[in-house]
Amino acid sequence: MTSKGILFVMSxxxxxxxGSIHREVLARVPDIKLSISAxxxxxxxxxxxxxxxxxxxxxxxETKIKNNEFLEYAQVYSNMYGTLKSEVxxxxxxGYDVLLEIDIQGARQVREKMPQGVFIFIQPPSLGAxxxxxxxxxxxxxxxxxxxxxxxxxxxxxxRYYDYVVINDRLEDAIKKVExxxxxxxxxxxxx
Amino acid sequence: MTSKGILFVMSxxxxxxxGSIHREVLARVPDIKLSISAxxxxxxxxxxxxxxxxxxxxxxxETKIKNNEFLEYAQVYSNMYGTLKSEVxxxxxxGYDVLLEIDIQGARQVREKMPQGVFIFIQPPSLGAxxxxxxxxxxxxxxxxxxxxxxxxxxxxxxRYYDYVVINDRLEDAIKKVExxxxxxxxxxxxx
Numbered sequence: 001m002t003s004k005g006i007l008f009v010m011s012x013x014x015x016x017x018x019g020s021i022h023r024e025v026l027a028r029v030p031d032i033k034l035s036i037s038a039x040x041x042x043x044x045x046x047x048x049x050x051x052x053x054x055x056x057x058x059x060x061x062e063t064k065i066k067n068n069e070f071l072e073y074a075q076v077y078s079n080m081y082g083t084l085k086s087e088v089x090x091x092x093x094x095g096y097d098v099l100l101e102i103d104i105q106g107a108r109q110v111r112e113k114m115p116q117g118v119f120i121f122i123q124p125p126s127l128g129a130x131x132x133x134x135x136x137x138x139x140x141x142x143x144x145x146x147x148x149x150x151x152x153x154x155x156x157x158x159x160r161y162y163d164y165v166v167i168n169d170r171l172e173d174a175i176k177k178v179e180x181x182x183x184x185x186x187x188x189x190x191x192x
Numbered sequence: 193m194t195s196k197g198i199l200f201v202m203s204x205x206x207x208x209x210x211g212s213i214h215r216e217v218l219a220r221v222p223d224i225k226l227s228i229s230a231x232x233x234x235x236x237x238x239x240x241x242x243x244x245x246x247x248x249x250x251x252x253x254e255t256k257i258k259n260n261e262f263l264e265y266a267q268v269y270s271n272m273y274g275t276l277k278s279e280v281x282x283x284x285x286x287g288y289d290v291l292l293e294i295d296i297q298g299a300r301q302v303r304e305k306m307p308q309g310v311f312i313f314i315q316p317p318s319l320g321a322x323x324x325x326x327x328x329x330x331x332x333x334x335x336x337x338x339x340x341x342x343x344x345x346x347x348x349x350x351x352r353y354y355d356y357v358v359i360n361d362r363l364e365d366a367i368k369k370v371e372x373x374x375x376x377x378x379x380x381x382x383x384x
Binding site: 120121159160162163164165166176177179180181183184186187188189 | 196232273312313351352354355356358369371372373375376377379380
């Protein structure tokens with residue numbers, strides 16, 4: 001109904017499987033693109049500037065931070081990585097959706113700069129199983145449950161800042177749910 | 193994440209194909225039920241009270257209207273048809289989602305009584321094609337377009353009262369979109 005794309009941000013704890021979901025969703029869903037990150041890390045052989053990354057110098061990166069050009073950025077070891085707002089906005093204006101896959105800190109930064117995005121939290125299966133068990137079986141008196149409940153609470157309060165939560169019990173189901181979220185959001189009524 | 197079901201209300205102009213979509217979605221999606229309507233129409237042979245309809249007398253129906261027991265009701269020829277709020281709420285509390293398929297007037301009544309429902313508008317294909325054409329090709333100078341644009345506007349302003357719009361270009365695609373909306377809404381973060 002509109003020619004402007006939607007920004008989808010997928011996040012979650014490391015090891016939750018968001019990388020696998022991201023790759024599969026990009027392969028299956030039409031008209032959605034990843035965003036190419038900028039980095040100060042040296043280009044490796046076989047990598048192409050503007051395809052794999054935008055390779056820029058540390059001083060250029062610093063300037064872009066000062067000019068507020070990043071949706072999010074982070075230091076990984078001695079290198080900087082970031083998502084340029086101009087890149088994302090350009091893709092959205094050309095009518096494509098964008099799917100960003102970033103860590104929880106990065107997602108928080110993006111949410112501040114582009115709150116109109118659709119934020120999807122990928123949750124580990126153990127937590128989902130725990131919640132289901134608590135809901136399904138009533139009170140569980142074992143003391144050992146408490147630690148997991150605390151962890152559950154911490155994650156749940158994190159999930160509050162997202163629009164959707166997808167529990168990665170089975171990879172194929174999680175991929176289908178993220179696909180469904182993209183298809184549904186494209187049908188969503190926009191008030192314009 | 194919660195044991196309470198979601199109310200989905202699917203509506204649209206008559207002839208738009210919402211009946212076919214409704215039947216297929218109920219057949220394919222697990223844990224979603226239709227709601228059994230109440231009616232004053234006489235029971236036909238083979239019909240079972242409480243399975244096909246709740247068959248009630250005109251005076252009972254009148255009492256239920258006065259007691260505000262209907263989510264929506266309408267007269268069709270000389271018979272009354274209505275959706276009992278108690279039926280829908282009972283199904284939702286038992287953990288199932290409910291999919292109502294009703295006309296535009298009915299959907300408006302439901303929206304007033306259960307605004308927490310998810311409202312899906314099924315739009316005829318011609319309108320979708322028109323909108324796409326207007327967006328895709330720029331201004332079209334033909335005067336004959338105006339009537340369709342007016343119709344378009346009327347429908348668009350209707351769609352504003354819904355959460356999602358599904359264009360029924362191809363039945364299979366429309367079914368898949370409604371399925372995706374249900375799956376996505378089940379992943380939606382609830383603020384509780």
